Amino acid sequence: MRILLGQTLHYVANPFEGPPEEAVRHERRGAVAIADGKIAAVGPADDIRAAHPGAEVTDYGDALISPGFIDAHAHYPQTAIIASWGKRLIDWLNAFTFPEEMRFGDAAYAHEIAARYFDLTLAAGTTTTVSYCTIHPESVDAYFTEARRRGLRALGGKTCMDRNAPDGLRDTAETAHDQSRALLEKWHGVDRLGYVITPRFAPTSTPEQLEALGALWADHPEVLMQTHLSEQTEEIAWVAELFPEARDYLDVYDRFGLVGKGALMGHSIHLGPRERARLKEAGASLIHCPTSNTFIGSGLFDMAGLMAEGQTVGLATDTGGGSSFSMLRTMAAAYEVGQLRGTALHPAQLWWLATQGSARALHLDDRIGTLAPGMEADLAVVDLASTPAIAQRAARADDLWQAVFPTIMMGDDRAVVAVYVGGALVNI
Known part of the structure; x- marks a missing residue:
């Protein structure tokens, strides 16, 4: 088993069907556990690490762990x-x-x-x-x-x-x-x-x-x-x-x-x-x-x-x-x-x-596209301060989305620090 540490988010509703902020669950210090090519667990970092004390751990700091x-x-x-x-x-x-x-x-x-x-x-x-x-x-x-x-x-x-x-x-x-x-x-x-x-x-x-x-x-x-x-x-x-x-x-x-x-x-x-x-x-x-x-x-x-x-x-x-x-x-x-x-x-x-x-x-939302147990472990780890311009704007953020939005508007492949395909780290 491998555990990835960082910020995590997952959707509990369609953000077009209600207040967008309420459609998301965000862990400021979260974790994703991976086993056999799938997501085994998602939650607060301390809880996931305590539940799997022997797992290999990779800490991505403040980076956002997202579905690919x-x-x-x-x-x-x-x-x-x-x-x-x-x-x-x-x-x-x-x-x-x-x-x-x-x-x-x-x-x-x-x-x-x-x-x-x-x-x-x-x-x-x-x-x-x-x-x-x-x-x-x-x-x-x-x-x-x-x-x-x-x-x-x-x-x-x-x-x-x-x-x-x-x-x-x-x-x-x-x-x-x-x-x-x-x-x-x-x-x-x-x-x-x-x-x-x-x-x-x-x-x-x-x-x-x-x-x-x-x-x-x-x-x-x-x-x-x-x-x-x-x-x-x-x-x-x-x-x-x-x-x-x-x-x-x-x-x-x-x-x-x-x-x-x-x-x-x-x-x-x-x-x-x-x-x-x-x-x-x-x-x-x-x-x-x-x-x-x-x-x-x-x-x-x-x-x-x-x-x-x-x-x-x-x-x-x-x-x-x-x-x-x-x-x-x-x-x-x-x-x-x-x-x-x-x-x-x-x-x-x-x-x-x-x-x-x-x-x-694509009718694949039972397999990919969200961080949840049982989903295929295709992940992108995104640095929310990947360039000086993005970093200086994100530093003023008052919430998750103010931190994410500068990367949406100005980010490129420099923001992607790691990619996992079927739970395996890919050389990018």
């Missing part, structure tokens, strides 16, 4: 093109994304980028990722092989496109179905891995391909399905031209059995009332990607309104349309987007979105 961050929407193949300048969505895909993704039929290159991606995400304290791969099965194999080697909980799938994409990046309705099924059968449930059925978005799939992937999901309802929804206004207009029979963008997916519990709808910015009601009814998850939405100029996600409706929302970097691998920077961007919409998100809400909230969106 959960990135609910990313594109690991875009790692090398992150922060490419100057395009909106469709131009960005054509200029940067598609040329880079064409390289992932090369298994060696896919493995190189997968390794780099997990190096970067782990250094940022992220212990669970959900990624789009490319159309190439080699890209999926590289992602899962590298995640498995590191003991990570990781989700992802083959991105399916059979139109409006360059030669070399298109499959067919049949190959999308058959290759996705083969990869699902190969990887889903292996160690801590989960397959996700992945049509990129409606404009790059024919009705036949969407129908085939809807049938695959109906055959395997135990897996998740991810796609993009209502990211930019030009995209929405394009979808209306391609699918004139659909009532709206969401209805395109609904007609092919791709809306339901387990659906991860990336972005979901420009939603109409009917779409919002249908997403809530279906139990789909909306994934907020704030650095991407500002970087590519997509729009401002309605966090306050959607949460008030009872929608399920997760948080994500959207690497590499998103401009950072860090969930701290992503929390900061979510705060900024909220401010532009007239709602100041509380630090407790932001931290929840990056941990337990994203776990709920």
